[in-house]
Amino acid sequence: MFKLLLSWRYLRTRYIALASIISVTLGVATLIVVNSVMAGFSEEMHRRLHGILSDIVFESHSLGGLPDPDWHIAEIRKVVGERLVGITSTVQVPAMLSFPMRGQWITRQVNLIGVDEETYADVGDFSQYLLHPENRERLTFDLHEGGYDERLPESGWVQRRRRIAYERAYDEQLRQIESLGRTETADASADFSPPADPFGGVPRDPYGATASSERPSQVFDEAKQQHTGVILGMMVASVRHRDQDGEVRDHFLCRPGDDVNLTFPTSPPPGQAPAAQSARFTVVDLYESKMSEYDSTFAFVPLKDLQRLRGMIDPATGVRSVTALQIRLAPGSNLNEVRDQLIARFPPDQYHYRIQTWRDMQGPLLAAVQMETTILNILLFLIIAVAGFGILATFFMIVVEKTRDIGVLKALGAPSRGVMSIFLTYGCALGTAGSGVGMVLGLLFVYYINEIATGLEWVTGQEVFDPTVYYFQEIPTIVEPFTVFLVVLGSVSIAVLASVLPALRAARLHPVEALRWE
Amino acid sequence: MTHAVYDRTELSPVDPDGLSEPFYGGSAPQSLTAPAPHMAPQPALLSARRLMKSYRKGKHVIPVLRGVDFAVRQGEFVAVVGQSGSGKSTLLHLLGTLDAPDSGEICFEGNRIDNLPYQARDVLRNRYFGMIFQFYHLLPEFNTLENVLVPRMIGQSVWRYWLQRRAHGQRAGELLEMVGLSHRLKHKPRELSGGEMQRAAIARALIASPQLLLADEPTGNLDRHTGAEIMRLLRTLNREQNLTIIMVTHDSTIAGRADRTVRLVEGLVERVT
Ligand SMILES: Nc1ncnc2c1ncn2[C@@H]1O[C@H](COP(=O)(O)OP(=O)(O)OP(=O)(O)O)[C@@H](O)[C@H]1O
Ligand SMILES: [Mg+2]
Numbered sequence: 001m002f003k004l005l006l007s008w009r010y011l012r013t014r015y016i017a018l019a020s021i022i023s024v025t026l027g028v029a030t031l032i033v034v035n036s037v038m039a040g041f042s043e044e045m046h047r048r049l050h051g052i053l054s055d056i057v058f059e060s061h062s063l064g065g066l067p068d069p070d071w072h073i074a075e076i077r078k079v080v081g082e083r084l085v086g087i088t089s090t091v092q093v094p095a096m097l098s099f100p101m102r103g104q105w106i107t108r109q110v111n112l113i114g115v116d117e118e119t120y121a122d123v124g125d126f127s128q129y130l131l132h133p134e135n136r137e138r139l140t141f142d143l144h145e146g147g148y149d150e151r152l153p154e155s156g157w158v159q160r161r162r163r164i165a166y167e168r169a170y171d172e173q174l175r176q177i178e179s180l181g182r183t184e185t186a187d188a189s190a191d192f193s194p195p196a197d198p199f200g201g202v203p204r205d206p207y208g209a210t211a212s213s214e215r216p217s218q219v220f221d222e223a224k225q226q227h228t229g230v231i232l233g234m235m236v237a238s239v240r241h242r243d244q245d246g247e248v249r250d251h252f253l254c255r256p257g258d259d260v261n262l263t264f265p266t267s268p269p270p271g272q273a274p275a276a277q278s279a280r281f282t283v284v285d286l287y288e289s290k291m292s293e294y295d296s297t298f299a300f301v302p303l304k305d306l307q308r309l310r311g312m313i314d315p316a317t318g319v320r321s322v323t324a325l326q327i328r329l330a331p332g333s334n335l336n337e338v339r340d341q342l343i344a345r346f347p348p349d350q351y352h353y354r355i356q357t358w359r360d361m362q363g364p365l366l367a368a369v370q371m372e373t374t375i376l377n378i379l380l381f382l383i384i385a386v387a388g389f390g391i392l393a394t395f396f397m398i399v400v401e402k403t404r405d406i407g408v409l410k411a412l413g414a415p416s417r418g419v420m421s422i423f424l425t426y427g428c429a430l431g432t433a434g435s436g437v438g439m440v441l442g443l444l445f446v447y448y449i450n451e452i453a454t455g456l457e458w459v460t461g462q463e464v465f466d467p468t469v470y471y472f473q474e475i476p477t478i479v480e481p482f483t484v485f486l487v488v489l490g491s492v493s494i495a496v497l498a499s500v501l502p503a504l505r506a507a508r509l510h511p512v513e514a515l516r517w518e
Numbered sequence: 519m520t521h522a523v524y525d526r527t528e529l530s531p532v533d534p535d536g537l538s539e540p541f542y543g544g545s546a547p548q549s550l551t552a553p554a555p556h557m558a559p560q561p562a563l564l565s566a567r568r569l570m571k572s573y574r575k576g577k578h579v580i581p582v583l584r585g586v587d588f589a590v591r592q593g594e595f596v597a598v599v600g601q602s603g604s605g606k607s608t609l610l611h612l613l614g615t616l617d618a619p620d621s622g623e624i625c626f627e628g629n630r631i632d633n634l635p636y637q638a639r640d641v642l643r644n645r646y647f648g649m650i651f652q653f654y655h656l657l658p659e660f661n662t663l664e665n666v667l668v669p670r671m672i673g674q675s676v677w678r679y680w681l682q683r684r685a686h687g688q689r690a691g692e693l694l695e696m697v698g699l700s701h702r703l704k705h706k707p708r709e710l711s712g713g714e715m716q717r718a719a720i721a722r723a724l725i726a727s728p729q730l731l732l733a734d735e736p737t738g739n740l741d742r743h744t745g746a747e748i749m750r751l752l753r754t755l756n757r758e759q760n761l762t763i764i765m766v767t768h769d770s771t772i773a774g775r776a777d778r779t780v781r782l783v784e785g786l787v788e789r790v791t
Contacts, residue, residue: 405655411649412672413642414672
């Protein structure tokens with residue numbers, strides 16, 4: 001009884017100990033904030049990484065791909081069985097994207113993926129990241145009239161018609177000028193100011209040659225027809241920058257409705273080298289997963305067209321080959337187990353396939369985030385351990401200060417155990433109070449983290465959280481109750497451990513010597 | 519609990535609270551039937567035989583007690599006097615089981631207590647002995663009433679203490695009333711005068727209705743007048759409640775108020791009266 005009461009009284013009268021516990025409070029708060037933010041980041045990253053990747057990717061090493069996808073799909077179905085939720089075939093090749101911009105050709109290196117409109121949405125969250133709401137509902141490669149995104153008010157057919165009308169007017173004027181037979185034509189075209197430019201000065205169509213080869217025999221009306229659709233990654237089509245006011249803006253190099261060129265290798269018959277194949281595509285939508293790795297490299301086209309253009313259709317049988325199969329499993333399935341079963345069915349020494357889970361494919365990145373979290377946790381726990389030494393020193397002082405009282409307690413019959421538990425209870429109470437307050441502070445901080453970041457930006461004038469870097473609009477956080485529990489438990493144990501030595505000293509005090517203490 | 523360890527063969531089980539009748543009170547004649555053989559014909563409540571105690575400082579051995587023989591009867595008020603450094607406090611600590619003698623034995627009610635295990639000695643100090651000190655030794659975090667209750671808090675589990683808190687509070691109030699401190703219940707020790715603190719300490723020593731009061735210079739830090747008041751209080755307790763008191767002092771006038779004086783000289787007892 002006296003133990004509780006005394007610990008309580010000490011707690012209320014020894015403020016010095018509270019000072020030593022503040023470091024525990026701060027440590028706990030920081031740990032909770034760091035863990036929540038890291039969990040938020042890695043969860044967001046997992047979601048985005050996984051978003052486009054299906055659960056398991058079954059890839060062929062060869063440029064020509066799997067010769068007989070239907071047989072493979074049937075075999076995979078046999079192995080995976082019930083767990084299979086979706087499967088789709090894709091063709092993936094490296095490609096060069098090029099499009100004109102203010103009279104210059106801009107090229108981008110892209111990862112060209114031919115996808116099956118019917119089934120591709122079954123294996124991943126791909127369609128969720130598209131800008132046009134109808135494409136999110138149902139994926140098509142048709143250009144929409146408009147309504148892509150508030151950042152892209154002028155796009156779709158609206159943009160396409162206006163651009164072509166402008167180009168035609170430009171051509172018309174140029175022709176008129178030429179027909180007037182002015183001798184100083186060169187100067188005139190330089191001085192000539194075009195009509196009001198609605199979209200940043202796209203010059204006259206500079207890719208006549210390639211375009212004409214693509215055109216079918218009947219007249220292709222650009223204003224009414226589109227080429228095969230292509231969906232470009234957001235960062236392939238735009239650059240993100242900051243204007244004078246510090247606002248983050250996307251500047252679009254090409255938008256839905258524009259035409260682009262794609263150059264990619266063909267799939268040659270045996271014995272021949274692959275050749276480059278070029279084709280024109282119309283941008284029909286943009287893809288924004290906010291994972292810069294994906295957004296800056298992916299370009300999606302319809303599978304059938306890519307197979308045709310690359311010559312992946314066997315002329316004799318009409319069988320279309322693919323380079324990869326994407327497999328979606330039922331939620332909760334053990335990905336590694338399925339992968340291993342597939343590898344056992346298609347052993348690497350017989351089949352040149354690479355079978356990976358999405359985690360395998362993003363392994364290094366995920367491991368890096370994990371590592372970062374671990375190291376931060378260790379460092380922060382060291383801070384709490386340092387706080388533990390502070391508690392130790394403070395408690396020793398309190399024990400020395402209270403030597404006579406300890407002697408009195410023992411003279412009145414208090415057992416050593418009881419004296420010891422006074423200080424253990426005291427340490428435990430301080431640790432609980434410190435980490436409790438730290439927990440509340442940390443949770444509040446996490447809850448208001450975006451407001452706090454804004455406040456810090458306002459105070460320091462420095463951007464704390466830069467959306468151009470992270471591609472998140474807000475700092476993502478996830479509070480895991482178990483982690484919070486572990487952190488609090490850990491710091492309370494550190495406080496208790498730190499009070500063990502002083503408590504032992506108090507328990508060992510000889511009553512007579514303690515009573516004689518001045 | 520630990521207090522069961524201090525159990526006497528002739529009387530068991532021991533009342534776990536020590537709250538009812540002191541199990542070996544002066545009014546219980548049957549407990550006096552088996553005196554230790556070495557004692558004087560009149561039975562002794564507490565006796566010491568050939569007590570030796572020395573302190574070791576490095577290679578030096580400082581002999582303080584060199585064979586003290588000492589006994590106190592039930593209801594006696596004994597003063598222990600001697601020069602400063604003669605070992606009076608040391609003797610009192612040994613009698614109160616706060617320290618263990620190098621050799622010799624101490625008996626309480628005919629049972630050896632100097633070699634009891636720690637837990638039993640804790641119970642003994644908590645229930646059967648009361649102690650007061652020159653410097654009062656009240657706990658500064660507690661008020662007067664709580665200080666008086668400390669032995670009860672120590673001796674009982676939280677649960678039992680909580681159940682009996684009213685009875686305890688009432689008893690503490692009565693004791694404080696008796697020592698004349700009922701108007702200072704909520705004061706912290708630092709808000710009390712020396713005499714008031716000593717009276718609170720006496721009330722604390724009495725809360726468990728002990729058999730024996732051990733006082734180490736209870737008036738040593740007080741002026742003559744206050745000291746006399748404390749002495750009057752002790753005398754009254756001795757007379758009215760038949761409380762056995764062993765008091766250490768170096769003031770011969772104070773010692774003169776006791777029934778009997780024992781003088782310590784060079785680590786040995788020199789009987790005076
Ligand atoms: N821990 C110790 N180590 C060494 N010597 C000690 C120790 N405690 C006490 N002594 C010595 O033992 C002797 C007796 O001490 P004690 O306190 O019993 O004397 P006292 O008779 O109570 O004196 P006073 O009247 O001044 O209180 C003293 O000489 C003292 O120096
Ligand atoms: Mg002394």
